[in-house]
Structures are given as structure tokens and as C-alpha cells.
Amino acid sequence: MQRSDRDGSDTPAELVFRGGTVLSLDAADTRGTAVAVRHGRIVLVGGDDEVLPLIGRRTRVIELNGRAVIPGINDSHLHAAWLGAMWPNTVFGDIAGGAPAFEGDPHDAAEAAPLLATAAEIRAAILRAGELAASLGITSYTEPGLGPGEDAGATGCFGQAVLDEYVALEAERALTARVNVLMLYGVLDGPSELHSFTSRLRATERETERPAWLRVAGVKIFADGIPPMLQAWTHRRYPDGSSGGLLVAGLDGDEREANLRQMILAAHRAGFQVGVHATGDRTIEVVADAVAEAMAETATELRHYVIHGDLVTRESLDAMARLGMGINVQAGIAVLTSGWVAGVLGEEVAAAAWPLAEALAAGVSLSLSSDAPVLAPDWREGVAAADVWMGPAAAGAEEQRMLDLLRAYTVTPARQDGADAWKGTLEPKKVADLAVLAVNPLSVTPAELPGVAIDMTVVDGDVVFERAVALVG
Ligand SMILES: [Zn+2]
Known part of the structure; x- marks a missing residue:
């Protein structure tokens, strides 16, 4: 002292x-x-x-x-505006009750009125989510995807107007959690197109008045879908003989892959962090390889990361560790959907999916998050789910397990935010x-x-x- x-x-x-x-x-x-x-x-x-x-x-x-x-909890993947519009409903519904309160993805609701139609509604939803976050000990979160790609979206929860409202709320000092934003240039859970990606990237205004409170960190890319929908791009075969593929637009598989690589390279060159929604083993290999290529060109460490990472392999984890990449996982989704993965790819693949302990052992920055409102934004449930998914800790290692899981909600997401020098732990001179x-x-x-x-x-x-x-x- x-x-x-x-x-x-x-x-x-x-x-x-x-x-x-x-x-x-x-x-x-x-x-x-x-x-x-x-x-x-x-x-x-x-x-x-x-x-x-x-x-x-x-x-x-x-x-x-x-x-x-x-230290305050950092829910490093939380759709706060969407959460504020939906709460107390979640996509998976009450875990104990089992029945989903809201079926599936927001794009299915195309016919219905948007959840958030006006600036006042967006504002109220952000504030409502903020109150909920504060009541759960959450002091930072990442809005993983806001931007022009969703301006015509059915829900109204992910467009540029939401980011504009964050800027307005922060100008009034009305936010009660620090917010990182990933820009969205394509459709949420849907396609993105290289040309509009790069032009929107160039047009993005990243400056914010107080980046410690509101920061445009980088860009979200939806690389592939999820295994239960047969969309994760994998070396394996689904029951119908397919192997999934990329969501990124392209005439064929090769062009889709080339376009995904170009997007990652373009974002890296522009100094944007890249958070890639990637679940299939093949997708994650391409993402890690594209990051390696980008970093060979410019070694700036931008803390690129894989979101979800369901079928990540040990080889990819090693490559990601070497590149300083992170992985952002929702353990509750693993617990709730591993049966669906087993149904399409077999028990063995499902049991090896979301390898949390292996990620830690490989030295990959493991952040746990809620993906709320997919799940409830309760990190305590997330810790419990991660422990279930990892299996019982070895005798004598229980305390280390709890420390690892608490760090995945505090220290590691601060690293994801590029903010580990000033938040994420309780140390002299760091923020309170x-x-x-x-x-x-x-x-x-x-x-x-x-x-x-x-x-x-x-x-x-x-x-x-x-x-x-x-x-x-
Ligand atoms: Zn999400």
C-alpha cells in the first residue's frame, strides 16, 4: 500500500x-x-x-x-435491450419448468409487432435490463450485436437505434453498468455479405465520450448456426448426410470461407475486436486460422474470440491460446441442449462439446456468460451449470473450481474487454x-x-x- x-x-x-x-x-x-x-x-x-x-x-x-x-460480475454476452423487452420471459423459459416461454429465435416473429418500436421503448428496455443487472451484481456487460444489419429486424432489439439510445443514456450518465458493444453488419443469426460488411465497417463511428462506460469494442460475425439445426459446419455428418456450412454469403462453400476470412481480416486491420458466433469444428478452425493470418500481418492483440464454440477441438484450443483468443460459452445452453446435439451427432460428440476444462487447461481465456434473454441473466446459475457440465471437481480441487468459474465472470471478461488493466479484480487503483x-x-x-x-x-x-x-x- x-x-x-x-x-x-x-x-x-x-x-x-x-x-x-x-x-x-x-x-x-x-x-x-x-x-x-x-x-x-x-x-x-x-x-x-x-x-x-x-x-x-x-x-x-x-x-x-x-x-x-x-469483483463486479461482467456478463460478457448479454442482449440487454432484448432482455429488457422480454423479461421475465426467456427463450428457454423457466429451466425448472422446462417449457420454453418463447419459442426459438427472434426472426420467427416476423409477423408480430416488434418488441421495441420506439426510442422510448428501447430506452425503457435498456433501463429495465440495467436494473435487473444491478440486482444481480452485474457491473459490466457486452451487447453482442447492435447495428445496421438489424435495422429492418423483426424485433427492434438489435438495430442502430438501440446503440443510439445507449449513447443518449450514457450522455445523461444514466447507465448503471459499463457496456461494450459489438457492431452487427449482417442479420442476427443470419447471413452477412462481404461488401456491405466492409462498407459498414468503414462508416462506423467508434468514438464515445467515456469508453470506460460505453465502448464500441468491435464487430460480431455470425459464421455458422447451431448443431441441433444441422447448421454448425463440421467434419462430421448429420443424419441427413449434410455437414452444415457457413452463414456468410458466397456462391459456394469456398467463397463463403474466403469471405469470412476477408471479414475477419478487414475488421482486424481497422482495429476492431472480432467476436465470431461459431459452433462447428470446421468453422472454428477457419476463424482461428484467419486470426493467425491477420495477426501475422499486424500483431496488435485485439482479443478476438469465439462465441459459443460448441464443437471446438483440442487443436483449435491450442491455436487459440497461442493467438491470445478467448472463448465465450454459456454453460446453461450446454446443459439444456446437449441432448439435442447427441440426437444429431451422437452421444460421444455431445459429451465432448463445450470443453470448458480443456479450454482452461489449454490457456484459452474462458469467459462464461448468459446470452440473456436466451437464458436468465443470472451468473450464479451459470456457475452452477458450468460445474454440472464439467463434472464433479477432484477431491481437494473444489475451491479452485469455484475460483476458476468466478474468474470466468470477472477477470477473463475484463480481458475480453481489453480492460484487465483497470477492472475485473479488486486491486488498488482499479475501479470500485x-x-x-x-x-x-x-x-x-x-x-x-x-x-x-x-x-x-x-x-x-x-x-x-x-x-x-x-x-x-
Ligand atoms: Zn447471443
Whole structure:
């Protein structure tokens, strides 16, 4: 702890939490019983005695009484405007109830009125999702696909107008979570065309006033569909003899592949991060290869990543690790749909799909996310689902399992955001984005985690959520 910095060690903290467990989730796994916040930043994580000198007359002191503080949750793939329009419905419906509350993909609803038709409705949906996020300890999220490709979309949840509303809300300082946006130049879950991709890329205005709050990070590309629809592009065969293919437009398979490679190269050259919706093993091979080609040309590390990654192979994971690529997975989708994958590609392929432990072992940045409103935006359920999918942790490795899964919702997505230097862990000088949990997550099993209440959410040092009657400090 620097006691003599210009900021002045005698300047009191605004917020102090003490008497609990503070998990910084930094590389050294620093833990403390207290944490102090000043000017929106973490001042220190340490013992209760260490924060005493930072407590002044105006410092709000929160007695944790054994509760825990963790870094704020970063749901790195969350369609907030769509979520705000749908909630409390989700695509998969109540997991316990089983029956989907809303059938399938948003494009099936072509005849129905759009979910979001006006700027006021978009605004209300973003704010509603923001409130929900704050109540779940979420302090950052990525809107994975907003832009001109969906301006004529049936739902109204993914067009440029949604991004415009984010810009307006941020100008009013009305956002309660930090937002990263991937631009969408093609159709959501549908085709994209190389020429319009590159011209829209050139026309994109990426500047935002405060990128720490709202940042146009890069571009989303839908490379292929999903295995249960026989759309994932794979080396294997579906029951009808097909092997899927790319969604990217082209006269034939070769041209589709060439166009996908061109899109990735063009985005990389323009300094855009690329998040590729890719599920098939062949698709992921091409994506990793295109990233390798782009990085051989310009070695800038833009943290390109694969979204979903269902059938990723060990070889691709190794290649992705070498390239500094990430993988963004929704464990709940693995649990819910592996039976469908087994139905079209066999039990063995389904059991080897979404290889979370292998991704970690290979050194690929593993981010877990909800894809809400496909699933509910509850990271506690995501942690529980990831643990189910990975199978029981080895005896003695349970705590490491929980730490790995918590990091996949905090540290690793901060890396995905290119923001690991200033958010994602509780370390001095990093932003004070944090969540207070009713119990120490290391004292419960992943299956028990969904029952652990979120008591408080702090973003940039400001309390954005406080559970009623929970805090008496
Ligand atoms: Zn999605």
C-alpha cells in the first residue's frame, strides 16, 4: 500500500467494507477481511485494522458480518435491450419448468409487432435490463450485436437505434453498468455479405465520450448456426448426410470461407475486436486460422474470440491460446441442449462439446456468460451449470473450481474487454466495481450458489443496488 501518494493516505475513503471476506480474484488470489474505496477506485484490500486509518466522519462503513465482497460480475454476452423487452420471459423459459416461454429465435416473429418500436421503448428496455443487472451484481456487460444489419429486424432489439439510445443514456450518465458493444453488419443469426460488411465497417463511428462506460469494442460475425439445426459446419455428418456450412454469403462453400476470412481480416486491420458466433469444428478452425493470418500481418492483440464454440477441438484450443483468443460459452445452453446435439451427432460428440476444462487447461481465456434473454441473466446459475457440465471437481480441487468459474465472470471478461488493466479484480487503483454476497462463495458448492443472495452492487464507487433490509451497517 502506498501511504504517501499524492492522493494522500489521510484522505478518508468514501466506502469501507469490513468484517467479512474480500476475494480480490487477482493472480495472487489476494484475500482480506476489508476493502476501502475512494474516488471510485479501490484503495486497499486487507485486514480490518488496515482500513481503520481510512475511515473518516463521512465514510460509509458497511459491516459485512461474515458476508463476502467479490469483483463486479461482467456478463460478457448479454442482449440487454432484448432482455429488457422480454423479461421475465426467456427463450428457454423457466429451466425448472422446462417449457420454453418463447419459442426459438427472434426472426420467427416476423409477423408480430416488434418488441421495441420506439426510442422510448428501447430506452425503457435498456433501463429495465440495467436494473435487473444491478440486482444481480452485474457491473459490466457486452451487447453482442447492435447495428445496421438489424435495422429492418423483426424485433427492434438489435438495430442502430438501440446503440443510439445507449449513447443518449450514457450522455445523461444514466447507465448503471459499463457496456461494450459489438457492431452487427449482417442479420442476427443470419447471413452477412462481404461488401456491405466492409462498407459498414468503414462508416462506423467508434468514438464515445467515456469508453470506460460505453465502448464500441468491435464487430460480431455470425459464421455458422447451431448443431441441433444441422447448421454448425463440421467434419462430421448429420443424419441427413449434410455437414452444415457457413452463414456468410458466397456462391459456394469456398467463397463463403474466403469471405469470412476477408471479414475477419478487414475488421482486424481497422482495429476492431472480432467476436465470431461459431459452433462447428470446421468453422472454428477457419476463424482461428484467419486470426493467425491477420495477426501475422499486424500483431496488435485485439482479443478476438469465439462465441459459443460448441464443437471446438483440442487443436483449435491450442491455436487459440497461442493467438491470445478467448472463448465465450454459456454453460446453461450446454446443459439444456446437449441432448439435442447427441440426437444429431451422437452421444460421444455431445459429451465432448463445450470443453470448458480443456479450454482452461489449454490457456484459452474462458469467459462464461448468459446470452440473456436466451437464458436468465443470472451468473450464479451459470456457475452452477458450468460445474454440472464439467463434472464433479477432484477431491481437494473444489475451491479452485469455484475460483476458476468466478474468474470466468470477472477477470477473463475484463480481458475480453481489453480492460484487465483497470477492472475485473479488486486491486488498488482499479475501479470500485464490486458485489456483496450474503455468504462467502468459497464456502458453498456451485449447486448452492444460486441460493446465495446478492446484497449490494457498486459501480465506479457508487451503490447501484442494495437489497432491502439486508444492510444494517
Ligand atoms: Zn447471443
